[in-house]
Amino acid sequence: MAMPQTKDAPETATTEIAVSARNISKNYGDVEALRDLTLEFPRGQLTSLLGPSGCGKTTLLKIIAGLLEPTAGEVEVNGKTVTGPGPDRAFVFQDFALLPWASVLRNVAFGLELRGVAKSEREDKAAKYIADVGLAGFEASFPHELSGGMRQRVGLARALSVDAQVLLMDEPFSAVDEQTRRKFQEDLLALVQNENKTFLFVTHSIEEAVYVSDQIAILLPRPSRVSEIIRPSGFRDKGVDNIRRDPEYLDIVDQIWASLRNYVE
Amino acid sequence: MKLFGYRLPGMSSLIVWGLLWELVGQTGLTFFVPPLSEVLVTLFEVIGTPAFQKALSETAIAFFSGVFFAIVIGIPTGILMGKSRLLDELLLPWVNIFLSAPLTALVPVLMVLFGFGMKSIIITTTLFAIWIIILNSRAGVMQINRSLIEMARSFGASPMDAFFKIYVWAALPEILGGVRIGIIRAVKGVIIGQLLISIVGFGALFELYSANFLMAHFWAVLIVLFAMAFMISEIFAYLERRVSYYAAKR
Ligand SMILES: Nc1ncnc2c1ncn2[C@@H]1O[C@H](COP(=O)(O)OP(=O)(O)OP(=O)(O)O)[C@@H](O)[C@H]1O
Ligand SMILES: [Mg+2]
Numbered sequence: 001m002a003m004p005q006t007k008d009a010p011e012t013a014t015t016e017i018a019v020s021a022r023n024i025s026k027n028y029g030d031v032e033a034l035r036d037l038t039l040e041f042p043r044g045q046l047t048s049l050l051g052p053s054g055c056g057k058t059t060l061l062k063i064i065a066g067l068l069e070p071t072a073g074e075v076e077v078n079g080k081t082v083t084g085p086g087p088d089r090a091f092v093f094q095d096f097a098l099l100p101w102a103s104v105l106r107n108v109a110f111g112l113e114l115r116g117v118a119k120s121e122r123e124d125k126a127a128k129y130i131a132d133v134g135l136a137g138f139e140a141s142f143p144h145e146l147s148g149g150m151r152q153r154v155g156l157a158r159a160l161s162v163d164a165q166v167l168l169m170d171e172p173f174s175a176v177d178e179q180t181r182r183k184f185q186e187d188l189l190a191l192v193q194n195e196n197k198t199f200l201f202v203t204h205s206i207e208e209a210v211y212v213s214d215q216i217a218i219l220l221p222r223p224s225r226v227s228e229i230i231r232p233s234g235f236r237d238k239g240v241d242n243i244r245r246d247p248e249y250l251d252i253v254d255q256i257w258a259s260l261r262n263y264v265e
Numbered sequence: 266m267k268l269f270g271y272r273l274p275g276m277s278s279l280i281v282w283g284l285l286w287e288l289v290g291q292t293g294l295t296f297f298v299p300p301l302s303e304v305l306v307t308l309f310e311v312i313g314t315p316a317f318q319k320a321l322s323e324t325a326i327a328f329f330s331g332v333f334f335a336i337v338i339g340i341p342t343g344i345l346m347g348k349s350r351l352l353d354e355l356l357l358p359w360v361n362i363f364l365s366a367p368l369t370a371l372v373p374v375l376m377v378l379f380g381f382g383m384k385s386i387i388i389t390t391t392l393f394a395i396w397i398i399i400l401n402s403r404a405g406v407m408q409i410n411r412s413l414i415e416m417a418r419s420f421g422a423s424p425m426d427a428f429f430k431i432y433v434w435a436a437l438p439e440i441l442g443g444v445r446i447g448i449i450r451a452v453k454g455v456i457i458g459q460l461l462i463s464i465v466g467f468g469a470l471f472e473l474y475s476a477n478f479l480m481a482h483f484w485a486v487l488i489v490l491f492a493m494a495f496m497i498s499e500i501f502a503y504l505e506r507r508v509s510y511y512a513a514k515r
Pocket of ligand 2: 057058059094170
């Protein structure tokens with residue numbers, strides 16, 4: 001199908017690549033999660049990974065984060081081969097990964113704490129991001145006192161507060177309510193626009209992927225490779241309120257659904 | 266518990282047992298059980314005496330040193346075993362053997378190795394307490410949510426950071442439980458050490474009183490010992506409850 005938005009080569013060539021994953025394979029014992037996956041993430045843009053559950057999205061993100069070793073292949077971040085975690089990347093965990101014994105404030109500041117930032121400075125910063133994600137007033141609460149969506153926002157604030165160049169977000173909005181989710185999607189668009197950061201974003205929602213992404217990578221079921229890269233380009237400047245009504249937006253949603261529905265059965 | 270509509274305070278059953286003791290004592294059934302009232306009177310007499318004070322301080326020093334070593338060696342060992350498969354394979358059989366071994370039988374060996382002094386008593390105390398502390402710390406680490414460790418790594422935690430900011434805290438409920446049981450076992454260890462190795466401290470008092478059939482004295486010292494062990498273990502039980510809010514949600 002010859003869609004205007006699926007032009008690729010010329011645009012990728014002109015933008016700088018922040019993260020590139022080359023020929024990545026990953027086996028967990030007998031389970032082959034990723035096979036020979038190659039994907040590039042342009043700097044300052046948001047790339048979504050979209051694919052059926054269990055296809056290896058979290059695995060890919062963790063390999064890029066340096067938390068998992070690929071069985072084969074390599075990852076480069078800003079031209080340097082990844083050998084482990086680094087301050088250039090921050091991770092938002094699918095299961096939040098909050099310290100149950102620490103307050104919201106300490107949890108959000110924990111990334112900065114590990115990086116040796118002084119207490120008063122990191123708490124000021126954390127308080128700002130806590131307010132940004134809409135949790136002002138909950139600084140002293142503990143994770144078990146929060147709802148799932150609120151916990152997820154704590155994890156989000158923690159990743160944002162370390163000011164990393166590359167944000168690896170594993171289904172960061174999956175547990176928040178629809179209203180907050182829409183607000184976060186808009187905030188995310190603003191963040192991508194205003195800061196020259198690179199976002200890797202895993203989601204199960206086709207609409208969400210199309211709404212926030214500069215580039216969408218569709219993954220096949222295990223063993224995963226990239227089956228298709230879609231670059232929505234026409235509606236990004238039309239303002240957040242008009243995107244969901246834009247014909248191109250709707251077309252892409254349909255197109256992705258058409259290619260993914262084969263795997264749902 | 267409620268009785269005739271009144272709410273009874275905790276441990277009211279002790280009153281019942283105390284009364285029973287008093288009754289049995291008053292009947293003069295056996296010299297072995299003097300009335301509780303007599304024991305209590307003796308207790309207050311004994312507590313002030315220099316002999317008792319000396320015994321108390323000797324026992325306390327041995328006990329706290331023994332527990333101290335059990336904790337500072339036991340917790341890191343348990344945590345490292347929980348972290349490292351290799352270390353675990355290597356050490357776990359030994360820990361299990363010593364946990365169930367009749368340690369009293371080892372005391373003569375300790376005397377040969379470390380002499381008849383305080384050192385052997387402290388080592389005996391440590392040996393009684395340490396194994397359960399190791400096992401519990403290990404169990405605490407083994408159930409840590411992998412995500413927390415990945416999170417710490419992803420934000421650049423050093424191994425030291427991970428140890429003190431993640432492992433210790435995540436395993437804390439189990440660690441405290443282990444220390445509590447370890448302390449109870451340490452009481453056993455210190456008295457056995459004092460009886461078998463060199464007759465000092467409370468061990469010496471027990472020896473003295475029972476040899477001279479001073480049963481009221483014997484029971485009085487035992488009550489003091491029980492009360493102290495109970496208090497320390499209650500402190501840890503309290504700490505355990507303090508962290509229980511997250512024990513279920515790690
Ligand atoms: N530690 C592990 N050991 C063994 N197999 C694993 C492990 N982690 C993941 N897998 C397997 O690898 C595959 C990919 O897992 P992954 O978590 O990356 O999927 P995902 O795309 O993130 O799924 P979801 O959308 O449900 O989060 C799955 O089939 C899973 O069973
Ligand atoms: Mg996942």
